[in-house]
Amino acid sequence: MLTEQIRKLEAQPLTLDVTPDGGGKPVKTVLDGGALLNLIVAFTPRPNDLPAALDELSRGNPERFAQARAAGSVQKEGLFAHGLTNSIACAEWAPGYTEADVLAAGRKEYPAWPDSVLAQAPQLPFQYPVCGIWDVADRAEIQRVPTAGAVPALVVSGTFDVKTGASWAKGVAAGLSRSTSVLVPGIGHWVVPQSPCAQQVLASFFARPTAPDTSCVAGLKPAPFTIIPK
Template sequence: MPETRGHRGGRTVKLTVAIVPAASSRPAQDPVVFMEGGPGGEAISAIPFLVASGVNRDRDLIVMTQRGALHSQPNLACPEIDRFNAAAVGLPYDAPSTGRGLVRAAKQCRDRLTAEGIRLSSYNTTENAADFADLRRALGIKRWNVYGYSYGTDLALTYLRLHPQGIRSVAIDSVVPPQIVSLPWAWDSAQEGINTIFAACEAQPACKSRYPNLSRTLTEQVRRLEANPLRLTVQPPGGGSPVKVVLDGGTLVNLLVADGGGMPAVDVPAALDELAHGNPERFAQAQAAGATPAIGEFAHGLTHSVACSEWAPGYSKADVLAAGRRAFPGFPDTVLAHAPQLPFEHDLCRAWDVPDRTAIQRVATYSNVPTLIVSGTFDAKTGASWGPYTGRTLPRSTAVRIPGIGHFVVPQSPCAQRVLASFLTRPTAPDTGCVAGLAPEPFTITPELETR
């Protein structure tokens, strides 16, 4: 593909494409193309989850590495940021010195990539969508179905808006609406996902009795840890040498937003109760898991090229803080000043230095193409209410919310898998009957603890 369309004589990029044959002996002629999340995630590594979810049951599955991601050339990996993140498990989450370290690592990556001649401004959702349009033509496919999750839904909706030709149906899982995604938006999603977990506990008598007032408990613990961070040495959950971690208020919030940092949502009330009684082990282990990242596998260069041109512009640091205060009015401002999952992003974006693209990207998609919108009620990254919101401009859409599931719903939910299969068979009349009988799993109930 051209790195920059419309730029004569520019360099090209190479993208890996994998085609997974349909499991059926008589597959349908319209395949499914998958769009990975992130931005910066590696699509090829998602194939086992997609196959286990039956996405290729009746159709070939096409998976393409997005520009800049692992298995593309060039690869916008930032080992500098990976190494910083590994060290950051032992640093205060929102300390100015931590931010300076992150920005320094990002600038080192940016300087290296641009010295290699990479045009970072070309690693954006518009070019990304055009790559998929070109792929369909290159493979000679008349019609296909699109399935994207997380950032892949932002990409899928952009693709549907700009390149509607040849799209039979679109399925979006854990929705990032391009017209609304921003740094303040992340606080709205965090509030919705976390509060829904707490409400689900409230709805289960055993959980309600054992863990009352979870919202108050969380606020108390965020304030306590922000004022007096815990410094611990713990064994990472995957084994290996013990690592030093810091648990402060910002760390706690971001572990919850990041699907509990790998902790099942059913364990969150118990983990918060343990923390309140002087046992931080679950959260400390979740934090320690970040000490051993896969260096060079995640394309942070793609993340920040998209975030700094499409998500951050138009909103100030004050806007992020205001959104945080609305979402969690009891949290300290030092925590609320940073968008969940993207701390110090305004500072980083000044160093990353890509142009503002919001005028052409922050646009709603209006389409009559049949669309399935799947959300998990426990998703604190992309709140479930954004699914129906996105469906307002998609009149032939079906929106479903899967109770008790977090981010990337289909691989976690047999019901969602059945709904997706039904949708691919009949995009205008999917069978969503299994959703009505669903409820979150019972939460973990532990013996009452004495405060240490």
């Protein structure tokens, strides 16, 4: 279903006037294959709604994705630090891979997707032209050296995080000999703001860095996926 929708929207993008959830003037929203992919990656605050959103889209109702796209275009001032983001991405990520590398990796994993979608790294579209202007020092090599140490550390990740996958936490924790690793079920990116349990674990870590209380995690279960009545 996902491949079909990405191919369809990339060939024939949808243009809609969408009123953001918080109200205000309608926003002209373009939904193409690349936008859909980025919205899926960014959908992590409500990952349980994603299957329903895709099902609705396949039935000709793009409302959930269009609303998410519109919301992203009316971010409040100061909510997103574009300068900081580009300074990090252009110094630490982009120099480590060429544009050809990105396309080749995409073709390997998703051979049925259009090159126009695969050529842009998710969440970092058109990053190479941006970095050509932003012009910061290349720090890719040094940033790829694993961190090692004995300072107490807390590694928190969510099972539904599609930006910084939970599997990465194992690599991070491996070099931190006094680390505590916590995997929170059913949560996407931004784990602590969304999970009261993760907040408790963090507070416990501040109180006892070498022995935080992680007991609340054992009782957690992912919320059920949103079901669409047939």
